[in-house]
Amino acid sequence: MVHKHQACESTSPGLGHRKRTLRNELRGPEVREAIMAGVVVAVTIALFLGGVVVGVIAVVAVAVHREDRAYTLLGDAPSRMSKSARRLNGLGRRDLDAELLPLPRELVH
Numbered sequence: 001m002v003h004k005h006q007a008c009e010s011t012s013p014g015l016g017h018r019k020r021t022l023r024n025e026l027r028g029p030e031v032r033e034a035i036m037a038g039v040v041v042a043v044t045i046a047l048f049l050g051g052v053v054v055g056v057i058a059v060v061a062v063a064v065h066r067e068d069r070a071y072t073l074l075g076d077a078p079s080r081m082s083k084s085a086r087r088l089n090g091l092g093r094r095d096l097d098a099e100l101l102p103l104p105r106e107l108v109h
Contacts, residue, residue: 060085
């Protein structure tokens with residue numbers, strides 16, 4: 001015989017063969033577990049980053065409140081937290097020029 005017919009080399013699906021489709025392969029508990037693992041990782045990362053943002057905002061709010069109560073915005077920052085809050089808010093201590101502030105320098109410091 002010139003042509004030998006083998007079952008695994010058949011080009012047409014017969015009664016014993018199921019058509020392989022991506023839709024049938026992406027079903028089952030393994031795929032659902034992988035999707036849930038991805039969702040859990042994404043939610044965990046989002047919660048962590050949200051906590052970092054809320055923490056930074058809370059520290060800046062506390063530092064601004066302390067400086068507002070102590071009236072220390074004209075001088076140097078009294079603590080490291082106040083210095084960091086000033087840097088995050090974009091309020092660094094700038095040189096006080098005579099044109100901008102006509103008060104004597106002794107009253108400013």
